[in-house]
Amino acid sequence: DGGITQSPKYLFRKEGQNVTLSCEQNLNHDAMYWYRQDPGQGLRLIYYSQIVNDFQKGDIAEGYSVSREKKESFPLTVTSAQKNPTAFYLCASSPRTGGTYNEQFFGPGTRLTVL
Amino acid sequence: AQSVAQPEDQVNVAEGNPLTVKCTYSVSGNPYLFWYVQYPNRGLQFLLKYITGDNLVKGSYGFEAEFNKSQTSFHLKKPSALVSDSALYFCAVSSLSGGYQKVTFGTGTKLQVIP
Numbered sequence: 426d427g428g429i430t431q432s433p434k435y436l437f438r439k440e441g442q443n444v445t446l447s448c449e450q451n452l453n454h455d456a457m458y459w460y461r462q463d464p465g466q467g468l469r470l471i472y473y474s475q476i477v478n479d480f481q482k483g484d485i486a487e488g489y490s491v492s493r494e495k496k497e498s499f500p501l502t503v504t505s506a507q508k509n510p511t512a513f514y515l516c517a518s519s520p521r522t523g524g525t526y527n528e529q530f531f532g533p534g535t536r537l538t539v540l
Numbered sequence: 541a542q543s544v545a546q547p548e549d550q551v552n553v554a555e556g557n558p559l560t561v562k563c564t565y566s567v568s569g570n571p572y573l574f575w576y577v578q579y580p581n582r583g584l585q586f587l588l589k590y591i592t593g594d595n596l597v598k599g600s601y602g603f604e605a606e607f608n609k610s611q612t613s614f615h616l617k618k619p620s621a622l623v624s625d626s627a628l629y630f631c632a633v634s635s636l637s638g639g640y641q642k643v644t645f646g647t648g649t650k651l652q653v654i655p
Contacts, residue, residue, distance in 0.1 A: 429583070456641065465549070467630065467647040468584075475640050515583055519641065526572045526591045526634065527641060531583030 428452040429532035431516050436537045438503070438510065446501045446535045448516035455521035457499040458529065461485060462513040471514075474499055475521055503537065511539045542567040544633050546646035553621045554654050561616040561649045563631030572634040573614040575605055577627050578648070584630060590614060601625070621653045 429450045438444045450457065456475050460468040470483030474493040488507025493499055499518075503510045513536050517529040543566045553559045565571055572591055576584040588599025595607045605616045616629060631646040 431583075458643075460645075465647060468645040470643075473640060481640070513581075517584075521641075526589060528574060528586040528589055529584075529643065531576075531585070533583045534581065536581070 429516060429518055429530055431514075431532035431535050433535060434533065436535055438537060438539050440539060441505045443502055443504050444537065446503070446514055446516075446537070448499045448501065448532060450497055450499075450516075450518045450530070450532075452518055452530060453496070454518035454530070455496070456519045456527075457493070458517040458519075459483075459489075459491065459499070459501045460515045460517065462515055462534075468515065471501065510537055512537060542633050542635055542642070542644050544631050544644055544646035546629075546631055546649045548649050549647075550650040550652060552652045552654060555623055556620050559618050559621045559625070559651065559653070561629050561631075561651060563614045563616065563646060564612050565614060565631070565633045566612065567633050567635055569635060571607075571609075571612075571614075573605075573607065574632040574634065574643075575599065575603070575614075575616050576630045576632065576645075578630065579627050587616070587629075621651075623653045623655050626651055626653045 432447045458473045459471040469485050472491040474480035490502045515534050516532040519527040519529045545564045574589045575587040578584045590597050590607045598604045628648045634643045
């Protein structure tokens with residue numbers, strides 16, 4: 426999956442707990458993204474970051490938080506405020522050259538299940 | 541606002557027959573279009589993209605896509621389907637939004653190639 430690793434592959438959470446999903450890339454990409462995938466809904470953007478120490482909310486940021494302290498790392502925390510967190514989470518990265526035509530490279534995903 | 545429509549949830553095709561997966565888009569300005577493939581429980585893999593130039597774009601694994609500006613379509617095609625092509629296919633459109641590359645994905649089309 427192109428130099429992006431996500432861990433863990435499967436994650437189980439009890440209601441009321443915060444959990445953190447890891448995303449690491451060795452592609453030297455500036456931009457990183459978190460998506461949520463639900464059946465029949467495609468991918469929805471949670472957060473994105475164009476550069477270290479900067480990140481922006483995507484379309485469905487409520488109940489999630491991120492940090493970007495290092496270029497290669499973009500962890501996602503699913504908080505207890507997220508009402509329906511069971512989903513498949515995908516991290517992606519791309520070069521940031523100012524253009525709009527860069528394909529994204531995806532990690533293998535983390536499947537989160539709330540018990 | 542930009543959007544992508546994939547009108548078919550599933551496409552079935554016999555092995556060896558040509559396949560088409562449909563995609564239409566809506567975006568202000570020039571369209572930058574992508575196709576990705578996803579195998580079960582995996583991240584997305586980039587197949588091909590249209591930036592400018594020839595309306596027929598060739599990509600990985602023998603896939604190609606035809607850009608039609610008047611019909612705002614970007615259909616994915618392959619002359620001869622393989623069983624191994626069975627997967628989930630996503631169309632995406634990209635544009636600049638606030639200085640970052642905003643990507644909107646379709647809901648996906650499941651391709652089933654029947655032996």
